[in-house]
Amino acid sequence: MNGIMIRVRGLSMRLASGGRGVDVLTDVSLDVPAGQFLAIAGPSGSGKSTLLGLIAGLDRPTAGRIEVAGVDVTALDEDALACFRRDHVGYVFQSFHLLPTLTAQENVAVPLELAGEAGAAARAAALLAEVGLAERAHHYPVQLSGGEQQRVAVARAMARRPALLLADEPTGNLDSATGKQIIELLVGMNRRLGSTLVLVTHDAALAAHADRVVTLRDGRIVSDE
Numbered sequence: 001m002n003g004i005m006i007r008v009r010g011l012s013m014r015l016a017s018g019g020r021g022v023d024v025l026t027d028v029s030l031d032v033p034a035g036q037f038l039a040i041a042g043p044s045g046s047g048k049s050t051l052l053g054l055i056a057g058l059d060r061p062t063a064g065r066i067e068v069a070g071v072d073v074t075a076l077d078e079d080a081l082a083c084f085r086r087d088h089v090g091y092v093f094q095s096f097h098l099l100p101t102l103t104a105q106e107n108v109a110v111p112l113e114l115a116g117e118a119g120a121a122a123r124a125a126a127l128l129a130e131v132g133l134a135e136r137a138h139h140y141p142v143q144l145s146g147g148e149q150q151r152v153a154v155a156r157a158m159a160r161r162p163a164l165l166l167a168d169e170p171t172g173n174l175d176s177a178t179g180k181q182i183i184e185l186l187v188g189m190n191r192r193l194g195s196t197l198v199l200v201t202h203d204a205a206l207a208a209h210a211d212r213v214v215t216l217r218d219g220r221i222v223s224d225e
Helices: 048-055 078-088 104-114 120-130 146-158 176-193
Strands: 004-017 020-033 037-041 063-068 089-092 164-168 196-200 212-217 220-224
Touching: 004 048, 004 196, 020 048, 020 063, 020 196, 020 220, 037 048, 048 063, 048 164, 048 196, 078 089, 089 146, 104 120, 104 146, 120 146, 146 164, 146 176, 164 176, 176 196
Parallel strands: 037 196, 037 212, 089 164, 164 196
Antiparallel strands: 004 020, 004 063, 212 220
16 A cells, blocks of 8 residues: 555546536545545635545546545445445544434444444444543434534544544534534544544634645645645
8 A cells, every 4th residue: 555545646526517517626636645634625615525525435536536545446336335435434424424313322333233343332332432422322313412413423433443534524513612622533533543534624723733734726726735
């Protein structure tokens, strides 16, 4: 893998909108070393979330290729992609995406159970303790605050110790103090695991926590520092 976790080459994404093509991303190329905390910043509509979704294999690019951990994810079929994501990628969404009919602990256990891991409930309980929610393990999402729901989502994303953690505006629905706690939690867990963290945000203050900030505007990289 020679130290590169993500290799993006000539990536473009064109979507049909109102009968005409709209370029969401244009010829984006990027290398992300293993273990780096990268923030992808830029205004709303700059293509940040699209880029993250493509790296995760949630969408297919119009052109270009993406390698994650040495695997060309743009060449995988849906089944292979699902297995790859399950085994290598954790994803945190802005709107939490918890299953409402499951408790916090059951939500965290889902990826472990899908992978057939033994002791899923115990591991889920330990993860909730790690994110400060030991007392809330048997609560349902509706009984939790936004910040608590996002902590559950972080614990779930980290459950299988993924090599790559992707977070799409994970603080977008939270107040700034709670958002700061979530970022500290993500960074702390990421450092302990030695995994790679890619965070999408339009908040410059959050981006400043990262090792590196890539800024997108109108679907192109305009700065990388």
